[in-house]
Amino acid sequence: MNDNELGMGAKITRRDFLDGVAVAALAGVASGLPGCSPQSTTPLRGPAAIDYPPATTGLWGQDNSSYAxxxxIRDGAFWATAPVAAAGREHYDLVIVGGGLSGLASAYFYRQARPNARILILETRRDFGGHAGRNEFNVNGRLLxxxxxxxxxxxxxxxRPSAARLVRELGIDVSRFYHYFQQHRYDGLSTGIFFNRKTFGRDYFVAGAYTRxxxxxxxxxxxxxxxxxxLIRxxxxxxxxxxxxxxxxxxxxxxxxxYSTFITKHARCNAGVLPYLQDRPYDLFGTGIEAVSAFDCFNAGDDYGMEYPGFQGMDLGLGKGKWRREKPEPYIFHFPDGNASxxxxxxxxxxxxxxxxxTMEDIVLAPCDYRxxxxxDNQVRIRLNATTVKVVHxxxxxxxxxxxxxxxxxHGLQGVSAATxxxxxxxxxxxxxxPELPPGQKEQLAYCVKEPYVYTHVALDNWRAFKxxxxxxxLAPTSYHYFTMLDYPVDMGGYQSPASPxxxxxxxxxxxxxxxxxxPKEQYRxxxxxxxxxxFxxxxxxxRQQLGAMLGSAGFDPARDIAAITVNRWSHGYAYEYDKTLWEHWAPGQRPCDLxxxxxxRISIANSDSSGAAFTDTAIDEGYRAVGEVLRFG
Structure with missing residues (x-):
């Protein structure tokens, strides 16, 4: 299909975010500083100002000023041309660099310990939450x-107790998700597999994986x-x-x-099976089966129900016939906007x-007044669009x-002071x-190379083709997006997820x-x-090409049926995890993130990077630990 048939010129809502920031907006911070002006001469299309980040619209390009x-600073070129910072007249008990879940949790715990404290959160993005961001769509008058x-x-x-307590004190009763998450919404529907022409020679779609x-x-x-x-064997x-x-x-x-070696050397599979299995670890490890240990594949499994075949006849400490460790709870603890709530x-x-x-229900549709x-007048202030460039005693x-x-x-460089x-x-x-951190500690901080991901959301006028x-x-092995799914069916707080095709x-x-x-690290880079x-x-x-190829036989038209596209590019995505057993072995407490x-x-360090685990609870736990450290200073 050519671009016209694909709908490349269609008048739809298009949004492009790089690490949580609309790519056009990223240039705004840099362009106000010498040596950081946009390099591209192509105009960026979209609104000049962002009033409500989750629903920002416009087709915005990307230029090299995004992370200028x-x-x-990394290249040692920033301070040679940087303007003099405006004198800082503000003083706080605590300044937190980073308004993601770990930074917000840090403010929460610190305020509990010091109710009258003044706290400032500096966040480089134009929204809070970090990776816990929110995408909103309006399709034919319906909010998605x-x-x-x-x-x-x-x-x-x-x-752990700190994360569990925060969740509970916010008013989140996780047991309610057993009612809100419509676990039977997609009953009768199965997992499809799409083999693409480029890798496998022809496009082929089959439904019923794991059921037929x-x-x-x-x-x-x-x-x-x-x-x-x-593969059948x-x-x-x-x-x-x-x-x-x-x-x-x-x-x-x-x-x-x-896992690749296990499949070919020990299970004695033909090399032709590898393209089908290659992408399986992407959602958790960010690499293919050649870079993840066979045990990690068995042990981790997959959140979307795709198992790693070949283990069911082996006793790996759980008894014969166990494909992987069973998760203690279903994967249903999901707000309509994810952990943005x-x-x-x-x-x-x-x-x-x-x-x-x-309540946990009314947060779903509640508007946020960013002003x-x-x-x-607030004791806790969140300053967006503020990129911290230096922290010294x-x-x-x-x-x-x-x-x-x-x-x-x-508008330039600003200064602020804090006790901690x-x-x-x-x-x-x-x-x-x-810059004052010891060289050895800087080296340990540099060890963390975050896993990049693209979370794409495509709003459709209907989902009849899936039905x-x-x-x-x-599952689409070796395709541009290796996995596609209908969004999680959660009805709560007046929000109704799509029920009819x-x-x-x-x-x-x-x-x-x-x-x-x-x-892995080189793959991430x-x-x-x-x-x-x-x-974009x-x-x-x-x-458009992939959806057309996968769904076209069921009447899907990418030029007609796509209402909006939001691309969330997380170039620095998941925290680096140190349990990649194929590559690394660390003594307890001696992982680079521990050091x-x-x-x-008076400086403490939080963020999920500090835990070596890309999970919401670990981000909260690290904030709790960091608060305990700075509280020593009164």
Whole structure:
């Protein structure tokens, strides 16, 4: 299909976010500073100002000024041309760098301990919440909500006391999600598999994975006879591929080989099966099966129900026939906008008058008055569009009485002082903006290389094609977006998720940019570079081509049926996780993140990077720990 047939020129709502910021808006912070003006001469289309970030509209391009400030600091070029910072007349008990969940939780815990404290949160984006962002759509007069990043509370029964207490005190009763999450909405629909022409030779779609016999699923697939036979075998036969080893020995060995090696060397599969399985770890690990250990694949499983075949005949400490460790709770603890509702509830508790209401239900549709966030009359202030560039003590850290901070705005550099500071930003940023940190600690902070992801949301006029095909989610090996699903069906607080196939619907499409064959960190760096340089129209074309190929047989027309597209590019996405057993082995308490988060003088470090786990509860826990550290200073 050509661009016209795909609908590339259609008048729809298009939104492009890079690490939570509309890409045109990113240039605004940089352009007000010398040496950081936009490099592109192509005009950016979209509104000049953002009044309500979750519903920002416009087709906005991307230029290299998006990260100019921090990249110039990284390269040692920022301060040579930076203007003199305006004298800071504001003083706070605590300044928090980063308005994501960890930063907001830090403010929450600190205020509990010091009810009269003055707190300032500096957030580089034009919205709060960090990865816990909110996407809003209006399709034919109907409001549709989805998460820009952080999806759900995973296994809240296992939360540590600090995170569990915060969730409870905000008024979140997780048991109510058993009623709000419509677990039977998609009954009768299954998982589809799409084989694309570029990799497999022809486009082929089949429904019924995990419900129909695997021999039926692979019968018409564009695979060699040997590959088909091997895939059917590893999905259906209970074979122990390491019979000479004990369960403990199997586990130890599977930690040393990739899943790809396990499948080809031990399960003796034809190499033709690998493209089908290649993308399976993307949603959790951000790399393919060549870079994830076989044990990690078995142990982690997949949040979307896609299992790793080949283990069902092996006892890996759970008994024969167990495909993976069972999760203690279903994956249903999901607000319509994901964990953005948790961020919004935190803001509501911190900033009077910002968001009305008092319950976990009314937060869903409650409007946020962004003008209230930085009200000078508030004890807690949230200052958006403020990129912190320097954090130093006012004297030698051993005898300092406070912290001096400098931050960039579209109008230049500003200063502010505080008794203490929590860096709730990415580790890689903390090492750049806190020059006093010991070199060894900076090295540990630099070790964290975050996993890049693309969370794409496509609003459709209807989802009849999915109903006709009999699927609610689609696995698309080696396609641009490897996974597509109908959005989570959650009805709460007056919000009604789409129930009829004739209703407008949001599709979630997931991409993990990777570079096959490299170690995980190098894949993440390569993927991040891809996200920086890929223009929106290229992503949109891939979306339209893929949806047309997958759904076209059921009457889907990408030029007619797409109402809006929002692309959330998380170039710095998930926190780096240190349990990649194929690559790393650390003694307890000696992971780089454990050493990197040590307090330095009046500066403490939070963020999920400090835990080595990309979860909401760990972000909260790290904020709680950091608050305990700065409270030592009164």
């Amino acid at each position: 400030v921090m990249h110039k 909500l989805s998460n820009a990043g952080t999806q759900s509370m995973e296994s809240p029964a296992e939360y 016999p695997w021999s039926d699923i692979f019968a018409g697939a564009p695979l060699s006879p040997d590959a088909k036979a091997d 590893i999905h259906t036969k209970e074979i122990d591929y390491l019979p000479e080893l004990s369960p403990a020995e199997r586990i130890a060995y599977l930690k040393t080989i990739s 948790i961020a919004r509830m935190l803001v509501r508790s911190l900033v009077p008058g910002s968001i009305p209401g008092s 209230k966030l930085d009200d000078p 006012d004297a030698d850290p051993s005898r300092a009485t406070g912290i001096q901070l400098t931050y960039a705005t579209p 500071c929590i860096l709730a930003c990415w580790h890689v940023v903390s090492r750049l903006i806190a 006709k095909l009999g699927v609610y989610q689609i 004739d209703d407008p619907m949001i599709l979630f499409m997931l991409r993990a940019p990777t570079k096959y064959g490299l170690p 390569a993927g991040r570079w891809e996200l920086f340089r890929t223009p 129209f290229e992503i949109e074309r891939n979306i 990197a988060k040590r307090p330095f003088g």
